[in-house]
Amino acid sequence: MSTTGLNLKKLWVPGIYVIILVFLATLPMFGSAYSIIFLISILMYVILAVSWTVFSGPTGYISLAPAAFFGVGIYTSATLGNDLPFTALIIIGGLISTALALLVGALTLRLRGIYFAIFTFGLVELIKHTLLWYEVKFTGTRGRFVVVIDNETIYYALLIVLAVLLITAFIIRRSKYGLALQSIGEYEEAASHMGINVTLVKVLVFGFSAFFMGAAGAIMATRWTYVDPYIAFYLLFSFMPVLMGILGGMGQFYGPIIGAVMVTYLEELLLTKFPYYYMLIFGVILVVAILYLPQGLAGLIEKMRRRYLGGERART
Amino acid sequence: MHVLEGEGVTKYFGGLAAISNVDFYVDQGEVLGLIGPNGAGKTTLFNLISAALIPKPGIVKYKGVNITGKKPYKICRMGIARTFQTVKIFANLPVFDNVRVGSLFGTFLKMSPAEAEKTTTDLLEFVGLSDASNIPAKDLTLANQKRLEVARALATKPELLLLDELMAGLNQTEVAQAMELVKQIREKGITIIMIEHVMRAIMNVCNRIIVLHHGQKIAEGTPQEIANSKTVIEIYLGEQTNAGS
Numbered sequence A: 001m002s003t004t005g006l007n008l009k010k011l012w013v014p015g016i017y018v019i020i021l022v023f024l025a026t027l028p029m030f031g032s033a034y035s036i037i038f039l040i041s042i043l044m045y046v047i048l049a050v051s052w053t054v055f056s057g058p059t060g061y062i063s064l065a066p067a068a069f070f071g072v073g074i075y076t077s078a079t080l081g082n083d084l085p086f087t088a089l090i091i092i093g094g095l096i097s098t099a100l101a102l103l104v105g106a107l108t109l110r111l112r113g114i115y116f117a118i119f120t121f122g123l124v125e126l127i128k129h130t131l132l133w134y135e136v137k138f139t140g141t142r143g144r145f146v147v148v149i150d151n152e153t154i155y156y157a158l159l160i161v162l163a164v165l166l167i168t169a170f171i172i173r174r175s176k177y178g179l180a181l182q183s184i185g186e187y188e189e190a191a192s193h194m195g196i197n198v199t200l201v202k203v204l205v206f207g208f209s210a211f212f213m214g215a216a217g218a219i220m221a222t223r224w225t226y227v228d229p230y231i232a233f234y235l236l237f238s239f240m241p242v243l244m245g246i247l248g249g250m251g252q253f254y255g256p257i258i259g260a261v262m263v264t265y266l267e268e269l270l271l272t273k274f275p276y277y278y279m280l281i282f283g284v285i286l287v288v289a290i291l292y293l294p295q296g297l298a299g300l301i302e303k304m305r306r307r308y309l310g311g312e313r314a315r316t
Numbered sequence B: 001m002h003v004l005e006g007e008g009v010t011k012y013f014g015g016l017a018a019i020s021n022v023d024f025y026v027d028q029g030e031v032l033g034l035i036g037p038n039g040a041g042k043t044t045l046f047n048l049i050s051a052a053l054i055p056k057p058g059i060v061k062y063k064g065v066n067i068t069g070k071k072p073y074k075i076c077r078m079g080i081a082r083t084f085q086t087v088k089i090f091a092n093l094p095v096f097d098n099v100r101v102g103s104l105f106g107t108f109l110k111m112s113p114a115e116a117e118k119t120t121t122d123l124l125e126f127v128g129l130s131d132a133s134n135i136p137a138k139d140l141t142l143a144n145q146k147r148l149e150v151a152r153a154l155a156t157k158p159e160l161l162l163l164d165e166l167m168a169g170l171n172q173t174e175v176a177q178a179m180e181l182v183k184q185i186r187e188k189g190i191t192i193i194m195i196e197h198v199m200r201a202i203m204n205v206c207n208r209i210i211v212l213h214h215g216q217k218i219a220e221g222t223p224q225e226i227a228n229s230k231t232v233i234e235i236y237l238g239e240q241t242n243a244g245s
Helices: A003-030 A033-059 A066-080 A086-106 A111-140 A151-174 A176-192 A196-223 A236-248 A255-273 A280-290 A298-310 B042-049 B072-078 B097-105 B115-129 B142-155 B172-187 B199-205 B225-226 B229-245
Strands: B004-013 B016-026 B031-035 B060-064 B079-080 B162-164 B191-195 B208-213 B216-221
Touching: A003 A151, A003 B191, A033 A196, A033 A236, A033 A255, A033 B042, A033 B162, A066 A086, A066 A236, A066 B191, A086 A111, A086 A151, A086 A196, A111 A236, A151 A176, A151 A196, A176 A196, A176 B072, A176 B199, A236 A255, A236 A298, A255 A280, A255 A298, B004 B042, B004 B229, B016 B042, B016 B208, B016 B216, B031 B042, B031 B199, B042 B079, B042 B162, B042 B191, B042 B199, B072 B079, B072 B097, B097 B115, B097 B142, B115 B142, B115 B199, B142 B162, B142 B172, B142 B199, B172 B191, B172 B199, B199 B216, B199 B225, B208 B229, B216 B225, B225 B229
Parallel strands: B031 B191, B031 B208, B079 B162, B162 B191
Antiparallel strands: B004 B016, B004 B060, B208 B216
8 A cells, every 4th residue: 555545544534524623613604593503512412422432432431420520510600600701611610520520530430330330320410419409508599590601602612622622532542541441441450460550541531531521511501591400410411422422333533423413413303393202213213223233323334434445444 | 589579478268268378489580380279379379469469468579679569550560460361351452452552551661652563563473473463352262362461461571470371271282382482481581470280381391380279388399399299299180190091
């Protein structure tokens, strides 16, 4: 194979990302108000799904904590929104989520498999009810009003957070720490005997992924004007990233991205076209996808690519 | 000074002493064999050395430094590498990456990515897996998976290598190849402790043998001494001969 062919192929994929990013960046200039609102929810879910996959994809630790980190971000905006600029809210929301993730991770990442999933699930409920108790007991109200910010600003904020996430996630995946995460997922015990500080790697990456969930929460809170613990710590925000990751396929970097886009689009489409059967159809599609696409949409795409491009991708 | 030294190493699982009050040492360049019936505590002893378990009581010293209670990744970086009785390869990763992990994380002075790749390539050639470097590790035969584990352990640049039943489940030809591999590793100047049931291999490559039974050290000596020891023949070799005839 010639080196130019290789270089072109290397540029091809980042090229597509850049084109999409430029398109999205210029969209508010010509897109409708609806398209912006729709893209806001897509971007939000892409951030959640990609950041979830950074940790849970390679390690196989199924975290159901996204709603907790997302909710922490939401409450950061809700409590500090009047006093701090938007950018500060986003960063602080992310940092508080990271701090929570580091604490929780250090305590629980020795739990394997289903125990970890259940603990993280419980974490969302725990925070929700603790917060509810606090609000009722000390502030005397259940919910809070959040500073309103216009959709275009929200859209750009999400886009910037997503761009930062994609770049760092890509770097991690390609670095030796990406390999360490995969080894942990394959055989944690062996990984620790190969010189990998498994606890540290797991906790740090878990914290990293929480940052973006928290940042997304801090941004999204400003769109909802009113939040209470039930809205902020809604378990659907935990399940959706998992679903999107699995449906999109975690083997490829773009898997959770298409997963998130497809699911959000599907949800919107079904909700508007078939409001009564929406959940039913959604469920059927999911069941079929899980049964017939074990590697997700990305797996299907890779399979077709291999079929049409012949043996070009085979390296041996 | 001994490369590795254990004093009064003991480990209880509940009320059962898996290893009780075992003293051992291994010197630079030596191949130490560890034999004993199933359940004698051989793998437990490996786990205690590589820090998968912590002895209580007892201490393990590596090059004179007490390493009891250190984390496995630290033990590995200090220069003790191991393989596993039941292979624990990274099944879905390519063979190449399995070994690369070792060289990227397991070495005392971290290698650059380029150095790590070079080491990996060399080691795959050393164990004879160069042709398989891009296939997923799970697609290798058992013998090759075991060789892969050896390469992965060697990638961490160990001074002491623990081989846990490298030859179990291999056929005659593969056993011969594995023995050859052990000899080559010894020639690199790496000290080896090996658990093995294949007597031919043990007698052939080891300088010294320790026999464990019910968690206790019952004999220690050169292969000849062990082969002629009455106690050993009674509880271990004798059993085998009878079972074999």
